[in-house]
Amino acid sequence: MNLDALPPLRDVIARHGLGADKRFGQHYLLDLNLTAKIARLCGDMSGHAVLEVGPGPGGLTRALLGAGAERLIVIEKDARFLPAMGELALAAPGRLEVVQADALKVDEASLVRGPALLASNLPYNVGTALLIKWLEASPVWWSRLVLMFQKEVAERVVAAPGWDAYGRLAILTAAVSRARYAFTVPARAFTPPPKVDSAVVVIEPLSQAERFDDLEALRIVTESAFGQRRKTLRRSLAQAAIRTPVSSETLLEAAGIDPSVRAETVGPEGFLRLARAWRAAKDGQ
Structure with missing residues:
Protein backbone atom coordinates (compact mmCIF):
# COMPACT_ATOMS: atom_id res chain seq x y z
CA MET A 1 0.00 0.00 0.00
CA ASN A 2 1.13 3.55 -0.71
CA LEU A 3 -0.23 6.93 0.37
CA ASP A 4 -2.48 7.25 -2.69
CA ALA A 5 -4.12 3.91 -1.92
CA LEU A 6 -5.07 4.74 1.67
CA PRO A 7 -8.79 4.58 2.47
CA PRO A 8 -10.74 7.80 3.20
CA LEU A 9 -10.28 9.14 6.71
CA ARG A 10 -13.96 8.64 7.53
CA ASP A 11 -13.54 4.94 6.75
CA VAL A 12 -10.48 4.75 9.00
CA ILE A 13 -12.39 6.42 11.85
CA ALA A 14 -15.34 4.05 11.46
CA ARG A 15 -13.24 0.89 11.09
CA HIS A 16 -11.12 1.59 14.17
CA GLY A 17 -13.90 3.10 16.29
CA LEU A 18 -12.15 6.44 16.63
CA GLY A 19 -14.91 8.70 17.89
CA ALA A 20 -13.53 12.01 19.15
CA ASP A 21 -12.87 12.08 22.89
CA LYS A 22 -13.96 15.32 24.57
CA ARG A 23 -11.52 14.70 27.45
CA PHE A 24 -8.64 15.29 25.04
CA GLY A 25 -10.23 18.19 23.17
CA GLN A 26 -10.32 16.15 19.95
CA HIS A 27 -11.84 17.56 16.76
CA TYR A 28 -10.81 15.95 13.48
CA LEU A 29 -9.90 17.95 10.40
CA LEU A 30 -10.83 15.78 7.41
CA ASP A 31 -10.80 18.43 4.65
CA LEU A 32 -7.84 17.48 2.45
CA ASN A 33 -7.58 20.97 0.99
CA LEU A 34 -7.17 22.47 4.46
CA THR A 35 -4.67 19.89 5.67
CA ALA A 36 -2.62 20.43 2.51
CA LYS A 37 -2.75 24.20 3.07
CA ILE A 38 -1.40 23.74 6.60
CA ALA A 39 1.37 21.43 5.38
CA ARG A 40 2.46 23.97 2.76
CA LEU A 41 3.04 26.53 5.51
CA CYS A 42 5.91 24.35 6.72
CA GLY A 43 7.85 25.27 3.58
CA ASP A 44 10.61 23.02 2.27
CA MET A 45 10.73 19.96 4.52
CA SER A 46 13.70 18.28 2.89
CA GLY A 47 16.54 17.77 5.30
CA HIS A 48 14.36 18.54 8.34
CA ALA A 49 12.77 16.35 10.93
CA VAL A 50 9.07 17.17 11.12
CA LEU A 51 7.14 16.76 14.35
CA GLU A 52 3.37 16.47 14.72
CA VAL A 53 1.53 16.39 18.04
CA GLY A 54 -1.86 14.73 18.33
CA PRO A 55 -2.24 13.26 14.83
CA GLY A 56 -5.52 11.53 15.64
CA PRO A 57 -6.72 9.54 12.62
CA GLY A 58 -3.96 11.07 10.49
CA GLY A 59 -5.44 13.81 8.30
CA LEU A 60 -2.59 16.27 8.72
CA THR A 61 -0.11 13.39 8.91
CA ARG A 62 -1.07 12.33 5.39
CA ALA A 63 -0.72 15.91 4.16
CA LEU A 64 2.75 16.28 5.67
CA LEU A 65 3.92 13.03 4.10
CA GLY A 66 2.35 14.05 0.80
CA ALA A 67 4.14 17.42 0.96
CA GLY A 68 7.53 15.76 1.22
CA ALA A 69 8.28 15.09 4.89
CA GLU A 70 11.18 12.65 4.82
CA ARG A 71 11.29 12.02 8.56
CA LEU A 72 7.98 12.62 10.31
CA ILE A 73 7.65 11.93 14.03
CA VAL A 74 4.14 11.89 15.49
CA ILE A 75 3.42 12.04 19.21
CA GLU A 76 0.09 10.53 20.18
CA LYS A 77 -1.14 10.03 23.73
CA ASP A 78 -4.34 8.15 22.86
CA ALA A 79 -3.55 4.47 22.16
CA ARG A 80 -6.72 4.12 20.06
CA PHE A 81 -4.98 5.86 17.16
CA LEU A 82 -1.90 3.65 17.05
CA PRO A 83 -3.33 1.06 14.60
CA ALA A 84 -4.27 3.82 12.13
CA MET A 85 -0.81 5.33 12.52
CA GLY A 86 0.68 1.88 11.91
CA GLU A 87 -1.16 1.67 8.60
CA LEU A 88 0.22 5.07 7.61
CA ALA A 89 3.74 3.96 8.53
CA LEU A 90 3.40 0.96 6.22
CA ALA A 91 2.24 3.24 3.40
CA ALA A 92 5.30 5.51 3.88
CA PRO A 93 8.16 3.09 4.58
CA GLY A 94 10.96 4.56 6.67
CA ARG A 95 9.41 8.01 6.81
CA LEU A 96 7.00 7.87 9.79
CA GLU A 97 7.91 7.26 13.42
CA VAL A 98 5.10 6.92 15.97
CA VAL A 99 5.73 7.81 19.61
CA GLN A 100 3.03 7.09 22.19
CA ALA A 101 3.54 9.71 24.87
CA ASP A 102 2.16 12.80 26.57
CA ALA A 103 3.50 15.74 24.53
CA LEU A 104 3.71 17.87 27.67
CA LYS A 105 6.34 15.48 29.04
CA VAL A 106 8.30 14.65 25.87
CA ASP A 107 11.88 15.82 25.33
CA GLU A 108 11.45 16.95 21.73
CA ALA A 109 15.11 17.83 21.23
CA SER A 110 16.15 14.22 21.82
CA LEU A 111 13.59 13.01 19.26
CA VAL A 112 14.35 15.37 16.40
CA ARG A 113 18.16 15.59 16.77
CA GLY A 114 18.52 19.01 15.15
CA PRO A 115 16.37 21.98 14.11
CA ALA A 116 12.90 20.71 13.26
CA LEU A 117 9.60 21.82 11.85
CA LEU A 118 6.49 21.28 13.92
CA ALA A 119 2.94 21.21 12.57
CA SER A 120 -0.10 20.36 14.62
CA ASN A 121 -3.83 20.67 14.99
CA LEU A 122 -3.39 21.08 18.73
CA PRO A 123 -5.86 19.54 21.18
CA TYR A 124 -7.86 22.44 22.59
CA ASN A 125 -7.24 21.52 26.21
CA VAL A 126 -3.42 21.62 26.09
CA GLY A 127 -2.63 23.91 23.16
CA THR A 128 -1.54 26.93 25.19
CA ALA A 129 0.54 24.86 27.60
CA LEU A 130 2.36 23.18 24.71
CA LEU A 131 3.06 26.49 23.00
CA ILE A 132 4.57 27.94 26.17
CA LYS A 133 6.72 24.82 26.57
CA TRP A 134 8.06 25.22 23.03
CA LEU A 135 8.59 28.97 23.29
CA GLU A 136 10.57 28.53 26.51
CA ALA A 137 12.66 25.62 25.19
CA SER A 138 16.39 26.14 25.59
CA PRO A 139 18.21 25.41 23.44
CA VAL A 140 15.66 26.09 20.73
CA TRP A 141 15.10 22.85 18.79
CA TRP A 142 12.52 24.13 16.28
CA SER A 143 12.92 26.27 13.18
CA ARG A 144 9.20 26.83 12.53
CA LEU A 145 5.92 26.10 14.32
CA VAL A 146 2.73 25.79 12.27
CA LEU A 147 -0.02 25.47 14.83
CA MET A 148 -3.79 25.44 14.86
CA PHE A 149 -5.55 26.75 17.96
CA GLN A 150 -8.97 27.92 18.92
CA LYS A 151 -9.28 31.28 17.19
CA GLU A 152 -9.29 33.22 20.46
CA VAL A 153 -6.00 31.59 21.48
CA ALA A 154 -4.45 32.31 18.08
CA GLU A 155 -5.44 35.97 18.51
CA ARG A 156 -3.75 36.02 21.93
CA VAL A 157 -0.53 34.75 20.34
CA VAL A 158 -0.32 37.49 17.69
CA ALA A 159 -2.07 40.35 19.53
CA ALA A 160 -0.61 43.87 19.52
CA PRO A 161 -0.87 46.46 22.32
CA GLY A 162 -4.38 47.85 22.59
CA TRP A 163 -6.09 44.67 21.37
CA ASP A 164 -8.49 42.97 23.76
CA ALA A 165 -6.48 39.75 23.27
CA TYR A 166 -3.13 41.37 24.14
CA GLY A 167 -1.45 39.98 27.21
CA ARG A 168 1.21 37.69 28.62
CA LEU A 169 1.10 35.14 25.78
CA ALA A 170 1.66 37.75 23.07
CA ILE A 171 4.57 39.24 25.02
CA LEU A 172 6.26 35.87 25.60
CA THR A 173 5.81 35.01 21.93
CA ALA A 174 7.31 38.34 20.80
CA ALA A 175 10.24 37.95 23.21
CA VAL A 176 11.54 34.83 21.48
CA SER A 177 9.92 34.68 18.03
CA ARG A 178 8.00 36.26 15.21
CA ALA A 179 4.41 35.11 14.81
CA ARG A 180 1.81 35.69 12.15
CA TYR A 181 -1.84 34.78 11.79
CA ALA A 182 -2.13 32.61 8.67
CA PHE A 183 -5.83 31.86 8.21
CA THR A 184 -9.10 31.06 9.97
CA VAL A 185 -10.60 27.56 9.93
CA PRO A 186 -14.39 27.56 10.46
CA ALA A 187 -15.89 25.23 13.03
CA ARG A 188 -17.88 23.41 10.34
CA ALA A 189 -14.61 22.11 8.85
CA PHE A 190 -14.15 19.75 11.82
CA THR A 191 -15.71 16.45 12.83
CA PRO A 192 -17.34 16.85 15.29
CA PRO A 193 -17.60 20.65 14.89
CA PRO A 194 -16.43 22.59 17.96
CA LYS A 195 -18.39 25.55 19.26
CA VAL A 196 -15.80 28.07 18.03
CA ASP A 197 -13.69 28.70 14.94
CA SER A 198 -10.00 27.82 14.85
CA ALA A 199 -7.00 29.55 13.28
CA VAL A 200 -3.51 28.65 12.10
CA VAL A 201 -0.48 30.60 13.31
CA VAL A 202 3.08 30.43 11.96
CA ILE A 203 5.90 31.10 14.44
CA GLU A 204 9.61 31.38 13.68
CA PRO A 205 12.34 31.78 16.33
CA LEU A 206 14.42 34.89 16.73
CA SER A 207 18.17 34.49 16.47
CA GLN A 208 20.05 33.83 19.68
CA ALA A 209 21.26 37.45 19.66
CA GLU A 210 17.69 38.78 19.32
CA ARG A 211 16.03 36.38 21.76
CA PHE A 212 15.24 37.65 25.26
CA ASP A 213 16.97 35.30 27.66
CA ASP A 214 15.49 36.06 31.10
Whole structure:
Protein backbone atom coordinates (compact mmCIF):
# COMPACT_ATOMS: atom_id res chain seq x y z
CA MET A 1 0.00 0.00 0.00
CA ASN A 2 1.13 3.55 -0.71
CA LEU A 3 -0.23 6.93 0.37
CA ASP A 4 -2.48 7.25 -2.69
CA ALA A 5 -4.12 3.91 -1.92
CA LEU A 6 -5.07 4.74 1.67
CA PRO A 7 -8.79 4.58 2.47
CA PRO A 8 -10.74 7.80 3.20
CA LEU A 9 -10.28 9.14 6.71
CA ARG A 10 -13.96 8.64 7.53
CA ASP A 11 -13.54 4.94 6.75
CA VAL A 12 -10.48 4.75 9.00
CA ILE A 13 -12.39 6.42 11.85
CA ALA A 14 -15.34 4.05 11.46
CA ARG A 15 -13.24 0.89 11.09
CA HIS A 16 -11.12 1.59 14.17
CA GLY A 17 -13.90 3.10 16.29
CA LEU A 18 -12.15 6.44 16.63
CA GLY A 19 -14.91 8.70 17.89
CA ALA A 20 -13.53 12.01 19.15
CA ASP A 21 -12.87 12.08 22.89
CA LYS A 22 -13.96 15.32 24.57
CA ARG A 23 -11.52 14.70 27.45
CA PHE A 24 -8.64 15.29 25.04
CA GLY A 25 -10.23 18.19 23.17
CA GLN A 26 -10.32 16.15 19.95
CA HIS A 27 -11.84 17.56 16.76
CA TYR A 28 -10.81 15.95 13.48
CA LEU A 29 -9.90 17.95 10.40
CA LEU A 30 -10.83 15.78 7.41
CA ASP A 31 -10.80 18.43 4.65
CA LEU A 32 -7.84 17.48 2.45
CA ASN A 33 -7.58 20.97 0.99
CA LEU A 34 -7.17 22.47 4.46
CA THR A 35 -4.67 19.89 5.67
CA ALA A 36 -2.62 20.43 2.51
CA LYS A 37 -2.75 24.20 3.07
CA ILE A 38 -1.40 23.74 6.60
CA ALA A 39 1.37 21.43 5.38
CA ARG A 40 2.46 23.97 2.76
CA LEU A 41 3.04 26.53 5.51
CA CYS A 42 5.91 24.35 6.72
CA GLY A 43 7.85 25.27 3.58
CA ASP A 44 10.61 23.02 2.27
CA MET A 45 10.73 19.96 4.52
CA SER A 46 13.70 18.28 2.89
CA GLY A 47 16.54 17.77 5.30
CA HIS A 48 14.36 18.54 8.34
CA ALA A 49 12.77 16.35 10.93
CA VAL A 50 9.07 17.17 11.12
CA LEU A 51 7.14 16.76 14.35
CA GLU A 52 3.37 16.47 14.72
CA VAL A 53 1.53 16.39 18.04
CA GLY A 54 -1.86 14.73 18.33
CA PRO A 55 -2.24 13.26 14.83
CA GLY A 56 -5.52 11.53 15.64
CA PRO A 57 -6.72 9.54 12.62
CA GLY A 58 -3.96 11.07 10.49
CA GLY A 59 -5.44 13.81 8.30
CA LEU A 60 -2.59 16.27 8.72
CA THR A 61 -0.11 13.39 8.91
CA ARG A 62 -1.07 12.33 5.39
CA ALA A 63 -0.72 15.91 4.16
CA LEU A 64 2.75 16.28 5.67
CA LEU A 65 3.92 13.03 4.10
CA GLY A 66 2.35 14.05 0.80
CA ALA A 67 4.14 17.42 0.96
CA GLY A 68 7.53 15.76 1.22
CA ALA A 69 8.28 15.09 4.89
CA GLU A 70 11.18 12.65 4.82
CA ARG A 71 11.29 12.02 8.56
CA LEU A 72 7.98 12.62 10.31
CA ILE A 73 7.65 11.93 14.03
CA VAL A 74 4.14 11.89 15.49
CA ILE A 75 3.42 12.04 19.21
CA GLU A 76 0.09 10.53 20.18
CA LYS A 77 -1.14 10.03 23.73
CA ASP A 78 -4.34 8.15 22.86
CA ALA A 79 -3.55 4.47 22.16
CA ARG A 80 -6.72 4.12 20.06
CA PHE A 81 -4.98 5.86 17.16
CA LEU A 82 -1.90 3.65 17.05
CA PRO A 83 -3.33 1.06 14.60
CA ALA A 84 -4.27 3.82 12.13
CA MET A 85 -0.81 5.33 12.52
CA GLY A 86 0.68 1.88 11.91
CA GLU A 87 -1.16 1.67 8.60
CA LEU A 88 0.22 5.07 7.61
CA ALA A 89 3.74 3.96 8.53
CA LEU A 90 3.40 0.96 6.22
CA ALA A 91 2.24 3.24 3.40
CA ALA A 92 5.30 5.51 3.88
CA PRO A 93 8.16 3.09 4.58
CA GLY A 94 10.96 4.56 6.67
CA ARG A 95 9.41 8.01 6.81
CA LEU A 96 7.00 7.87 9.79
CA GLU A 97 7.91 7.26 13.42
CA VAL A 98 5.10 6.92 15.97
CA VAL A 99 5.73 7.81 19.61
CA GLN A 100 3.03 7.09 22.19
CA ALA A 101 3.54 9.71 24.87
CA ASP A 102 2.16 12.80 26.57
CA ALA A 103 3.50 15.74 24.53
CA LEU A 104 3.71 17.87 27.67
CA LYS A 105 6.34 15.48 29.04
CA VAL A 106 8.30 14.65 25.87
CA ASP A 107 11.88 15.82 25.33
CA GLU A 108 11.45 16.95 21.73
CA ALA A 109 15.11 17.83 21.23
CA SER A 110 16.15 14.22 21.82
CA LEU A 111 13.59 13.01 19.26
CA VAL A 112 14.35 15.37 16.40
CA ARG A 113 18.16 15.59 16.77
CA GLY A 114 18.52 19.01 15.15
CA PRO A 115 16.37 21.98 14.11
CA ALA A 116 12.90 20.71 13.26
CA LEU A 117 9.60 21.82 11.85
CA LEU A 118 6.49 21.28 13.92
CA ALA A 119 2.94 21.21 12.57
CA SER A 120 -0.10 20.36 14.62
CA ASN A 121 -3.83 20.67 14.99
CA LEU A 122 -3.39 21.08 18.73
CA PRO A 123 -5.86 19.54 21.18
CA TYR A 124 -7.86 22.44 22.59
CA ASN A 125 -7.24 21.52 26.21
CA VAL A 126 -3.42 21.62 26.09
CA GLY A 127 -2.63 23.91 23.16
CA THR A 128 -1.54 26.93 25.19
CA ALA A 129 0.54 24.86 27.60
CA LEU A 130 2.36 23.18 24.71
CA LEU A 131 3.06 26.49 23.00
CA ILE A 132 4.57 27.94 26.17
CA LYS A 133 6.72 24.82 26.57
CA TRP A 134 8.06 25.22 23.03
CA LEU A 135 8.59 28.97 23.29
CA GLU A 136 10.57 28.53 26.51
CA ALA A 137 12.66 25.62 25.19
CA SER A 138 16.39 26.14 25.59
CA PRO A 139 18.21 25.41 23.44
CA VAL A 140 15.66 26.09 20.73
CA TRP A 141 15.10 22.85 18.79
CA TRP A 142 12.52 24.13 16.28
CA SER A 143 12.92 26.27 13.18
CA ARG A 144 9.20 26.83 12.53
CA LEU A 145 5.92 26.10 14.32
CA VAL A 146 2.73 25.79 12.27
CA LEU A 147 -0.02 25.47 14.83
CA MET A 148 -3.79 25.44 14.86
CA PHE A 149 -5.55 26.75 17.96
CA GLN A 150 -8.97 27.92 18.92
CA LYS A 151 -9.28 31.28 17.19
CA GLU A 152 -9.29 33.22 20.46
CA VAL A 153 -6.00 31.59 21.48
CA ALA A 154 -4.45 32.31 18.08
CA GLU A 155 -5.44 35.97 18.51
CA ARG A 156 -3.75 36.02 21.93
CA VAL A 157 -0.53 34.75 20.34
CA VAL A 158 -0.32 37.49 17.69
CA ALA A 159 -2.07 40.35 19.53
CA ALA A 160 -0.61 43.87 19.52
CA PRO A 161 -0.87 46.46 22.32
CA GLY A 162 -4.38 47.85 22.59
CA TRP A 163 -6.09 44.67 21.37
CA ASP A 164 -8.49 42.97 23.76
CA ALA A 165 -6.48 39.75 23.27
CA TYR A 166 -3.13 41.37 24.14
CA GLY A 167 -1.45 39.98 27.21
CA ARG A 168 1.21 37.69 28.62
CA LEU A 169 1.10 35.14 25.78
CA ALA A 170 1.66 37.75 23.07
CA ILE A 171 4.57 39.24 25.02
CA LEU A 172 6.26 35.87 25.60
CA THR A 173 5.81 35.01 21.93
CA ALA A 174 7.31 38.34 20.80
CA ALA A 175 10.24 37.95 23.21
CA VAL A 176 11.54 34.83 21.48
CA SER A 177 9.92 34.68 18.03
CA ARG A 178 8.00 36.26 15.21
CA ALA A 179 4.41 35.11 14.81
CA ARG A 180 1.81 35.69 12.15
CA TYR A 181 -1.84 34.78 11.79
CA ALA A 182 -2.13 32.61 8.67
CA PHE A 183 -5.83 31.86 8.21
CA THR A 184 -9.10 31.06 9.97
CA VAL A 185 -10.60 27.56 9.93
CA PRO A 186 -14.39 27.56 10.46
CA ALA A 187 -15.89 25.23 13.03
CA ARG A 188 -17.88 23.41 10.34
CA ALA A 189 -14.61 22.11 8.85
CA PHE A 190 -14.15 19.75 11.82
CA THR A 191 -15.71 16.45 12.83
CA PRO A 192 -17.34 16.85 15.29
CA PRO A 193 -17.60 20.65 14.89
CA PRO A 194 -16.43 22.59 17.96
CA LYS A 195 -18.39 25.55 19.26
CA VAL A 196 -15.80 28.07 18.03
CA ASP A 197 -13.69 28.70 14.94
CA SER A 198 -10.00 27.82 14.85
CA ALA A 199 -7.00 29.55 13.28
CA VAL A 200 -3.51 28.65 12.10
CA VAL A 201 -0.48 30.60 13.31
CA VAL A 202 3.08 30.43 11.96
CA ILE A 203 5.90 31.10 14.44
CA GLU A 204 9.61 31.38 13.68
CA PRO A 205 12.34 31.78 16.33
CA LEU A 206 14.42 34.89 16.73
CA SER A 207 18.17 34.49 16.47
CA GLN A 208 20.05 33.83 19.68
CA ALA A 209 21.26 37.45 19.66
CA GLU A 210 17.69 38.78 19.32
CA ARG A 211 16.03 36.38 21.76
CA PHE A 212 15.24 37.65 25.26
CA ASP A 213 16.97 35.30 27.66
CA ASP A 214 15.49 36.06 31.10
CA LEU A 215 12.07 34.50 30.69
CA GLU A 216 11.69 34.00 34.43
CA ALA A 217 11.85 37.76 34.99
CA LEU A 218 9.48 38.35 32.08
CA ARG A 219 6.98 35.88 33.50
CA ILE A 220 7.08 37.56 36.91
CA VAL A 221 6.55 41.11 35.68
CA THR A 222 3.84 40.18 33.16
CA GLU A 223 1.94 38.08 35.70
CA SER A 224 2.02 41.06 38.02
CA ALA A 225 1.15 43.64 35.38
CA PHE A 226 -1.77 41.74 33.85
CA GLY A 227 -3.07 40.34 37.13
CA GLN A 228 -5.27 43.42 37.48
CA ARG A 229 -5.72 44.71 33.94
CA ARG A 230 -7.93 47.67 34.81
CA LYS A 231 -5.43 49.19 37.19
CA THR A 232 -2.47 51.35 36.29
CA LEU A 233 0.90 49.65 36.21
CA ARG A 234 1.94 51.63 39.27
CA ARG A 235 -0.89 50.07 41.27
CA SER A 236 -0.85 46.56 39.79
CA LEU A 237 2.89 46.14 40.32
CA ALA A 238 2.74 47.65 43.82
CA GLN A 239 0.12 45.12 44.87
CA ALA A 240 1.91 42.15 43.32
CA ALA A 241 4.42 40.00 45.15
CA ILE A 242 7.41 40.81 42.94
CA ARG A 243 9.64 41.49 45.95
CA THR A 244 12.29 44.03 45.10
CA PRO A 245 13.90 46.66 47.33
CA VAL A 246 12.60 49.46 45.10
CA SER A 247 9.10 50.75 44.45
CA SER A 248 7.00 49.83 41.45
CA GLU A 249 7.25 53.43 40.29
CA THR A 250 11.06 53.27 40.41
CA LEU A 251 11.02 50.05 38.38
CA LEU A 252 8.73 51.58 35.77
CA GLU A 253 10.80 54.72 35.51
CA ALA A 254 13.95 52.61 35.07
CA ALA A 255 12.17 50.82 32.22
CA GLY A 256 11.08 54.08 30.61
CA ILE A 257 7.37 53.35 31.16
CA ASP A 258 4.82 55.91 32.34
CA PRO A 259 3.58 54.54 35.72
CA SER A 260 0.06 55.84 35.04
CA VAL A 261 -0.62 53.65 31.97
CA ARG A 262 -2.26 50.24 31.93
CA ALA A 263 -0.49 47.03 30.97
CA GLU A 264 -2.40 46.51 27.73
CA THR A 265 -1.01 49.73 26.25
CA VAL A 266 2.67 48.80 26.71
CA GLY A 267 4.42 46.98 23.86
CA PRO A 268 6.55 43.86 24.30
CA GLU A 269 9.80 45.85 24.26
CA GLY A 270 8.55 47.85 27.25
CA PHE A 271 8.00 44.65 29.20
CA LEU A 272 11.44 43.38 28.26
CA ARG A 273 12.91 46.59 29.71
CA LEU A 274 10.75 46.13 32.81
CA ALA A 275 11.98 42.56 33.22
CA ARG A 276 15.58 43.77 32.99
CA ALA A 277 14.88 46.48 35.56
CA TRP A 278 13.26 43.95 37.88
CA ARG A 279 16.23 41.59 37.55
CA ALA A 280 18.72 44.38 38.21
CA ALA A 281 16.81 45.43 41.33
CA LYS A 282 16.43 41.83 42.47
CA ASP A 283 20.11 41.02 42.00
CA GLY A 284 21.05 44.21 43.79
CA GLN A 285 19.31 43.23 47.00
